[in-house]
Amino acid sequence: STDDTGGSGSGSTSGSGSSAAAGDGDLSFAVITHGSAGDAFWDVVQKGAEAAGEDLGVGVDYQSDGDPQRQSQLIQAAVNQDVDGIVVSMANPDALQDSVEAAVSAGIPVVTINSGADRSAEFGAIGHVGQDETIAGQGAGQRLAQDGAKNVLCVVHEAGNIGLEQRCAGASQGLGSDVKLLQVDINDLQAAQSTITSQLQSDPSIDGVLTLNSAVASVAAAAASDAGSQAEIATFDLNGDVIAAIQDGSVAFAVDQQQYEQGYLPIVMLKLYAQNLNTVGGGQPVLTGPGIVDSANVDAIADLASAGTR
Amino acid sequence: MRPARADERVAAVGLWRRLLVKPELGSLIGAVVILAFFSVQSSVFRSLSGVANWLDVASTLGIMAVAVALLMIGGHFDLSAGVMTGTTALTVGIVATELDQNIWVAIAASLVLALAIGFANGWLVTRTGLPSFIITLGTFLMLQGLNLGLTKLFTGTVIVRGIAEAPGFHSAQLVLASRVTLFGQEFRIAILWWLLATAVASWVLLRTRFGNWVFATGGDEVASRNVGVPAARTTITLFMTTAAAAWLVGSITAVRLTSVQANTGTGQELIYIVAAVIGGCLLTGGFGSAIGAALGALVFGMTQQGIVYLNWDADWFYFFLGAMLLLAVLSNRLVRRYAEAARR
Amino acid sequence: MRPARADERVAAVGLWRRLLVKPELGSLIGAVVILAFFSVQSSVFRSLSGVANWLDVASTLGIMAVAVALLMIGGHFDLSAGVMTGTTALTVGIVATELDQNIWVAIAASLVLALAIGFANGWLVTRTGLPSFIITLGTFLMLQGLNLGLTKLFTGTVIVRGIAEAPGFHSAQLVLASRVTLFGQEFRIAILWWLLATAVASWVLLRTRFGNWVFATGGDEVASRNVGVPAARTTITLFMTTAAAAWLVGSITAVRLTSVQANTGTGQELIYIVAAVIGGCLLTGGFGSAIGAALGALVFGMTQQGIVYLNWDADWFYFFLGAMLLLAVLSNRLVRRYAEAARR
C-alpha cells in the first residue's frame, strides 16, 4: 500500500499546479459525507470542517447524502466546480471508487475520512483521517464486557445503515458474543423509548444497552427505568444530555470518536497539500479514536460537548 | 318465505352483521386480530404494563391519525404533518430555552405558528387549485430545512435541550406528560388526549354542520360548492386542525423528552396516513371515520411493539410489520365480505 | 366581430396558448423556470459537465417516475417502488456474488423476481379491492425487511460487494453503466434508458389500446369495466411495469456501484410520486402524461444538484428544495392560468 500512496502522490502533483495557480488566498474545499441531514454525529464533523475553514481562511462546502449513488453524484458536482480538494467519507468504498478516482485524475486531491481506511490509498487519496466504525464498536464492546455485561442490546436507529451495522458488529467482536439488535426510528423518539421498554420487559436478562446515537441514549435510560431494568446504558457520541446522564450515572459511558477532528484535520491536510504539497504520515491513516468518556473524565469535556464540538 | 314487514323491499339482517359492515367496526376486527395474535404468544404483551406500553405508542400516533383522517375525508393530504410535530416541538424548546420564556408562552407561540402553517397550506391549496399532495410536500421539505437550519442557528447543535429548566415546566408536565395510575399500572396521559381527540373528531364529523361539509367537500368538491358549502373555508379549517394536532403532539414530545432533535417527526406523515387508511378512510376522500383512524393507530402501535415483545429477529422487523399490517387489513376485509354476502 | 369560421361556436386561439394548456408542456414551464434560475447563477450548472451531472441524477429517478406515472394514471400507487429498486439490485448482487452466477443470469433472475412482486401487488389489489396504498405499503415494509434480513443472511453484513468480479460484468457494464461521449462530454448511458422509457411509455399511453384502458381504469374503474375494459388485467400489468422499471434501475445501480447497500431505494417512492405529480398526473387517477413525469424528474434532479452548485448552506438544503419545487409548480400554474384566461 506504500507504493500506491507514492503513485497517487506523484499522479496528483501535476494537477495540483493548476489549483495552486487558481489563487492561494481563495482555496475552496468540498466535504461530502454519507451522514443523513441532522444526524448528531455528522453535525460535529461538519462543525469541525467549517471551523477549520474559518481558522485557515479557506472555503468549505459541506454536503451529505446516505445513498452512495447520490454521494458519488455530489463528488462529481464538486469536481465540476473545480474545487481545490475533496473530503469524502467512504462507508461504501466500492460504490465511490469510480467518482473518487475521477476526482483524483482531474487533479483534485482527496482526503478520506471516517471509514474506508483500507481502500483510501488504493483510490489515490492523499490521506485518511478517522476511526473505522468497527473498531469503535469493538472499543464499546470490550468496555461493556469489562463492566460485566453479557447480554447486550444494540439499538439501531436507521435500518440498513452501514455505519451503524459496523458499530454493532464491532461491539459483538469486542464483547465476545453476539449483541441483540433492535430497530427504532430516530425521528420518533417517544416510540423508540416504548420500543426499548418493550424489549427490556420481554427479555429481562438484558444487562447492557448500546445506543448508536446520543439522543437515543437519553430515551434508552428512561426506558430502562420504565421497565425496571438494571441494564447498563452505553452510547456512541456525546451531547449535553448524555454528559449529564454520565454525571448522574444513568449512562455508564460514551464512545467518543472525536469526529470533530475528522472534519478539521482533512481541511488542514488539504490546505498544506495545496500550498506546500505536504502529506501527513506518508498517507497512513490518522486515527481519531476511540476515546471513552465516563464518570472519570466527563467533567473535563462537559462544556465542549454541550457546545457541540465533541 | 320472509315474514311480512313494514317495507317488503328490506330483508331482515342480524345486528351483528349490520355492525360488521360499518367502517370503524371493520377496523376493529383488524385490531382484535392483531391483539389476539400477540396476546396469545406473549404474556408481557397482554400484561397491564405491556398494554400501557403499546397504548402509549398508539396515543401520539393516534392523535395525528385522527386529524389526518378528517383531512383525508375532506379530500386532502398533509405531507407536512409529520415534520410539523418537529417544528412545534422545536418551537416550544427554542422559545422556552433560547428566548427564556415561560413554557406556556412557548407552547402558545408554537400553537400560533402551527395554525399559521396550517392556514398557509390550506390557503395555497384552495387558491392555486394544485393538489395538496404537492403543496404540502413543498411545506414538508421547507419545514424540514427550517427545523435543522434554525435549530443549528439557535443552539449550534442539532438538538434543543434544557426544556425542563423553563419556568412553568411542572404544570406543563402535569398536563402533557404525566402518568395516571389505573389498576395499579401507570398510563401516560397522552392516551387520554388521544381518546379526547377521537371523541371530539367523531362528534364534529357526525353531528355538526362542519362535519357534513367535510364529507361533502371530500366527496365531490364541485357539487358541494354548487349547493352552497363553503368548500375553501372547510379545507383551510381542516389543514389548521391537522396543524393543531401536530402542535399538541409536538408539545407533548417537547415536554416529555425535555430535549428535541431537529429531525423529529420527519417521515411520520406516511404512518398517519396509513393509520387512517387502515381505519377505513378512502384516499379519494369523502369516506372514513375518526374512530377508525384511532383504531388504525392502535393496530400500528400494537404491531410495532408486539414484534418486539415476541423477540423476533430485528433484521426482519419491517418484514413482520408489513405482514402484520396486511394481516390486519385482509382479515377486516374477509370478515366484511362475509357480513355483506348476507342471507344467501 | 369574429371572422366567420367552420363552426361559429369555436373561437380562434393562438398555437402558443393551445400548447401551454397541455399538461406535459405545463411541466415544461416548471423545468424551464428552474433551469433558467440555476443557469443564470452558476456557470458550472450550465456547463456541459454540469448538465451531464444533473441529467444523471434525473435519469434513474425519471425511469421510475415514468412507470409510476402510468400506474397513477391507472388509478393506483406503488409505495414499494422505491425499495424494489433495492430488492432488484440486491438480487443481482447476491445471485452474482454469493451464488456465483454470470451477471446476466443474475439480472434475469432479478427480473423474474421483480415481475413476481409486481404481479403479487396487482393481484392483491384487484382481488381484495383494498386501496393500493395500503397493499403496497405492506409489500414495501416486507421488502424492506427482506432486503435487510436476506442480505445479512447471505453476506453477514448490510452490503453486497464484489459484483465487478462476476463473469459477464463488462458486457453488463457496457449496457447499463457505460458513458457516451457527446460534444466532448461524457454522459451516463442511464440517460438514454430514461429517454427510451419515456418514449415507450408515451407511445403506449397515447397510441395503444392498453393506453386507452389505463386512462379509463384510472378515470372510472366501474364505468370502464361496464364497457368491457379488462380493468383487473390492466391494473396487474401496470404494477408489473412499475416492477420492471424498478428492476432496470436496480440493475443499473448494482452494475454501476458494484456494491449494494441493503437500504438502497428506501424512501424514494415518494419522490417518484412527486415527479409524476409535478408532471401533471392527478392523484385520483385518469389524467397525466409520461413526458410530464420525465420532466418532473428533471425538475427534481436539477433542483437537487442546482442547490449544490450554488453552494447554499447544506443545513437549509431541504428548505431550498421545497421552495424550488413550489416555485416550479406555481409558475407552471400561473402560466397555464394565463393561457386559459384566453381571449378576454
Added chain:
Amino acid sequence: MSEAGAPLLELRGIGKDFGSVIALDGISTTVRAGQVTCVLGDNGAGKSTLIKVLSGVHRPTRGELLLDGQPVAFGAPREALDAGIATVYQDLAMIPLMAIWRNFFLGSEPTTGWGPFRRFDSATAKEVTRRELAAMGIDIRDPDQPVGTLSGGERQSVAIARAVHFGARVLILDEPTSALGVKQAGVVLRYIAQARDRGLGVVFITHNPHHAHPVGDRFLLLNRGRSMGDFAKGELSREELTGMMAGGDELTELAEELERPAGR
C-alpha cells in the same frame, strides 16, 4: 304578478366561453316573480350553461346580470343561494357517498343546541327528508341510504325536493323530470305551478313540450349558444311552441313510421 312588475332577474347580453369554446353569446331575458320562464333548445344549445350563470356556478364572460334591477356578480353558488335562488342542476350536485338526509340539507343544515354544543339536527333532517320525498311519490327505504345507491329517478327527486324546500325567490330547474316516472313528473309540474302561484320566479328547462307548454309564461329559445328569441306566452300559439321544439308533433308521424310494416 303581471308582466309590468319589476323583473327579479334580468340578463343583458350574457356570454360565456370555456377556453376556445363559445358556449353562450348575447343572451338577454327576464325572470319575473310569479312567472315561469322556459328555456328551450337542442342538445348542447347552452341551456345548462345559462342557468349555471344564474346560479353563480359560472361567471359570465360577457354581459350583465341584474337582481332586482341591481347589477350583481355571484362569486359562488352560496351567494346566489343567499339571494334566494335555488337550483336543481342537470348533474344534480349530489355527493354519492353521503346519506340522503345529509345531501338534502347540505349547505343549509338545521342546527340545535347552544354554543359549542350546537349540532346538526339530524332527527329533524331525516324527518323532513322522508316527508318531502313521500310528497313526491318516492318511498325511500331509509334516509341513511347513500345517494350513490339510489335509482336515477330517486336521486333526481331528492335534488328537486331539496330545491323546492330551500327556494325562496327564484327556483331554477334544469331538466328536472328527465329521469322521472309519469306520476312523479306530474308532481314536479304541480310543484312548479305552486311555486309560481306563491310568487316565485321559476326557470324551467325541459325537452318535453307536454311539460313546457302548460306551465310556461315566457319561452327563451336557444340555438347553438345564441338566442333565437324570447317570447311571452301570448305571442306564441301552441303550434308555434311545438314547432320550436323541433317538431313536437312529428312524434305522432314518427309513431306511425315506427310501427312494424304491416303483416310482419
Added chain:
Amino acid sequence: MSEAGAPLLELRGIGKDFGSVIALDGISTTVRAGQVTCVLGDNGAGKSTLIKVLSGVHRPTRGELLLDGQPVAFGAPREALDAGIATVYQDLAMIPLMAIWRNFFLGSEPTTGWGPFRRFDSATAKEVTRRELAAMGIDIRDPDQPVGTLSGGERQSVAIARAVHFGARVLILDEPTSALGVKQAGVVLRYIAQARDRGLGVVFITHNPHHAHPVGDRFLLLNRGRSMGDFAKGELSREELTGMMAGGDELTELAEELERPAGR
C-alpha cells in the same frame, strides 16, 4: 321474428339483493330476436338493476339467466359484450376526463399496424365518432373534447351511438332518451326500430308512454322490485299501457289544472 322463435335471452325468477335491500325478486321474461321488450315501472322499481343483471354488471342473487336456451352466468360485462349484448347504462358509463372518441371505442378499440407496432387507430376512431354522432343530429365541435365537458344530451348521445355501433345481437337501452331533445329522441326511436328490423333483440326502458308504445312488442311491468306481469303487445290495448304507466293521459288533465286560474 315471430313469438314462436327461440328466445335470445330468457330470465327465470331472477332476484337481486344489495345487503339487506331487496332490489328485485322473482322476475321472468324473454327477449326475442326482432322484438322490442319494454320494461316499465315507477322510479326505484328495479328496472336498472334488471338490465345490469342482463349485461353482466350484477350477478343475480337468485334465479337463472339463459342465453340461446343455455344457462349463463356473466362474470363481467366483457362476457356479455362478447356475447353480442351492448348496453346504454342509465349513468352512461363514460370516463369524464377522456376524449369523446376514446370513450366511444373504449373496450373495443380498432387497431392498425403489426406486432409490437399495433396501435389504436385513432384516425378511424375519430372519423367514426364524428359520423355516428352527426347521424344522431349531434354536431360536436371536436372529437378530442373531454366527455366531462359535454352537455347532458350530448353525452347521452355518445353512449347511445356507441351501443348501436357495437350491439350485435341484443341492444339494451336504459332511459336512453331522458336528456335528449325531441329531434334526437326521434332519431333514437328510429334506431331502435332499425335494430329490431335487423333482427336484434332490444330491451328498452323509458318513462315516456309516447316513446314506449310505438316500438314495444312486449311490456314487462315492475313494481317495487316485483313483476306485475309480462304482456305481449297484442294482449294490451294502448289505453291499458298508458294506464300501466301511472296515468299517462292524466297529463292532459294535469295540463288543464296547471294553467293559471282564469283572470290572473
